Amino acid sequence: MDTTAKPQYDNGVVQYLTVGAVAFLVLGTFMGTFAAAQLAWPALNFDIAEITFARLRVMHTNTVIYAFGGMTLMATAFYTVQRTNGVKLWSNAMAWWTAILFTIGLLAVVVTISLGMTTGKEYHEQEWPLAIAIAVVWTLYTFNFMMTIASRNKETHPNVYVSNWFFMGMMIAITYLYVVNGLAIPVSLFRSYSLFSGVQDAMIQWWWGHNAVGFFLTAGFLAIMYYFVPKQAQRPIYSYRLSVIHFWALMFGYVWLGAHHLQYTALPDWTGSLGAVISLAMIIPSWGGALNGMLTLSGAWDRLRTDYILRFLIIALAFYAMSTFEGPVMASKTVNALSHYTDWTIGHVHSGALGWVAMVSIGALYHMVMKLWNTEMYSMKLINFHFWLATIGTVFYIVAMWVSGIMQGLMWRAYDEYGTLAYTFAESVAAMHPYYAMRALGGLLFFSGAAVMLYNVVMTIRMANAKSTSQVEAHA
């Protein structure tokens, strides 16, 4: 292929982040599968404190969300901002610093959690020195991204493409949410106490917690969707106007949802009702967005038969639509009374995390690998194989959790004719065993798919490097 006519972009840092994201996907899903196996077969805790379920679970969430998800967001943001605005990064050096510090910071997070250092706040377990370091790195990332947009040629690029809006919305929201929820008083190098307590602590925690889902795991990955679906399909997004509405509705709406995590607690009842009502309203923009992505293919659905990367992107949208319907249903007080504290929540999380976040990321990562190394993939067949491993693994996982979650909910609330509970808690735990084994199998399939992807990506890069070396030698 002729590369001379192409605009020159800063690709090195994006290449690093792309490979890093794939490696962290493998590591994170390995931890998830191991944690799932520990729940099914507790002997796998081996009485080693550093890898017991309690710690491994948090190592897993930090690795998949921040290391895999965060690196994917950095790679795609730096990749797309250059192309949609027709400029190089504002600072390539700053991007490299961001990428390297982010990697070191996250490895430190995983190690410190395994050593038992944690704030105990979900999705914000990092102790204060690491939390500050992450906030600084995030600010560098945000600043560089915005300055790149600002430095575009406004004659050739008067407007800013919608994927950039989603990225910016995520960056701004995550900055203030992470900082406010993290406000704490340090008492030693690795110990601090939150500035909030009691009901305020719960409220702030879930204001952050749900927005980590809404902005980090949704808005950021929608940015990916709005760029990579049209690019891979080679067709424009179905409706640009719908994407604008989608953006503003998410920005205005998401921040109100947090209280749906706190139904039937010490919080005032109306806050839970508000959370539930706005959750319901969010179905409209979410489905609008999912349809916008899917209808991009209208008239060209046959592409799905041959384009395996597009398959990842489109099935991700199907899971996005499904989990944004399931979430509001679970937010309603009636359903929440059954589903809360059960595995149904875990199933819902993973239909979003595996089905939406991981699938859309995988599609975008494959697309970028081919563009960045200017080559075809080492094996398209392996991508197809990966697709089926990931899809079947996800379905196994969520079906197992639906059954076990609903069963748990029903067992906990069942009582006999004398009004005493029909089952002990231990009985409900024992009843979960087959479903936990099924989830571990689903996880194993998903993890194997990730390992296949890493192999395929490494082989592709080696192939591309060998080709360019032989071309250089032929010229010499």
Added chain:
Amino acid sequence: MSNLEQHLGTDWSAMTGQDWAGLIITVLVFFGMLITFWLTLRPSKRKELEEEKYKILKDD
């Protein structure tokens, strides 16, 4: 007071500063959304906005 009045009624004198702040933000967001819908969905804007979507297809 009927049940409905009781349900929908507000004791305005009991509103705290935070209640007012929340109410005002909610109403502003509501109008913000209305304005956004209007600006985006006006038929006269259609051509200009929809043109944006073709640009990324030739960016590399």
